[in-house]
Amino acid sequence: METGHILITGANRGIGLELARQYSAEGWQVFACCRSPENATDLSQLAAKSGGGVQIIPLDVAREGAIQILAQSLQGQPIDILFNNAAVYGPASQARLGSTQSDSEEWMHVFAVNTIAPLQLVEAMKPNLLLGKHKVVALMSSKMASLSDNTSGGAIIYRSSKTALNAVGKSLAADLAAEGIKVALLHPGWVQTDMGGSNALISTQESVAGLRKILEQFTPEKSGQFFNYDGTVLPW
Template sequence: MSGTVLITGCNRGLGLEFAYQYARDGWRVHACARDLVRAEDLLALEARFPEQVQLHTLDVNKDGQIKALDRVLGDETIDLLINNAGYYGPKGVCFGKVERELWRQVLETNTLSPLMLTQALYPRIATSKLKTVAFLSSKVGSISDNQSGGGYYYRSSKTALNQVVKSLSIDLEGAAIKVVALHPGWVQTDMGGENALITPEESVTSLRGLLQQLDMEQSGRFLNYDGTVIDW
């Protein structure tokens, strides 16, 4: 099965791997990144799959760029939207060192922007065949799983994102749109580090398998890359 997918944060890591795998398998891929000039690997992917891959400059935090993307898409429908772009923020921030503006930047990217993009592209998703929206969350956003504290910026942004996903799954049920929060695992990316347990290829392969089999009963859930449900 193939279709049209739009992916944010495609310049590296999971976003780049998603773009590659979908293009390789014959999907039409709208790959978005903040700075295409420096996205050498993404430009190489476009050159390799010129019939499948279309690149777009998109800073998800800028509403003007979201509107411009929507215009450029013309009458294209979006079978699958993958909200992948994310920002961890400064690492090692402990209680007593939290700064309002830095926290706001993480929330803007990880929580507000994915919803704003989904809202803008909703008509394209609602008229597609697959009608699926995926949000890359993180297990550190699970409140019940938090045993180590800290991580105020990133944890809270993903916890809030999970609530967005749950509400969306209810609000979009009437349009038969499937919405899901996904934990990609501890992945060997710039964010996950070289000591992480799995490669981007392994993570994305598993996540694509989940998305391919996703049904309305699973909409609104928080799923690990291996298919297990993560507690909120």
């Protein structure tokens, strides 16, 4: 895939940081969004070594008006890949039934970050995507979004936010096809990050290498499908 411009949310740690690292190493211009640039030590080091290839942009995706400010600051800037990576897992209490009353406010926050913000980012950045060569939207979903894969239950808040994200992605794929914008729904694997935990099966390096390969070979026919990081199609 020819290099271009990629915007990544939640680029200060975990999978987002590795996305920034690998795309930058391949020569891409990276707009690395994070909510607290002043605390983003690893990302700041990457940016400092990148010779301008990695630009850090403050963005809390759930903050009122923040996405519009980002879009204004990047007006006229082509974006080839818009990578919606930022997410939250939500309260630990969702592992069991009996907490939905007390957790409803947190549930709304999880939806704001995981489901609504990615859609708003696509809406706000659509002019930038249309200026780009590749015109790809990546939505970081999770295998936990899969209804047919859900045999163990639990994690109702996180699961439902990602299932709803898949629904958003499926509609976007249809709505944006005529303008040449493709939408990829991605499961990164069970990855060793703060969210994935130390028992997770794969490194961020392995996950991101797989995700990049999927996007490299992305075609309009694949838009709206749900992919594992190894390229296999996941069931809804």
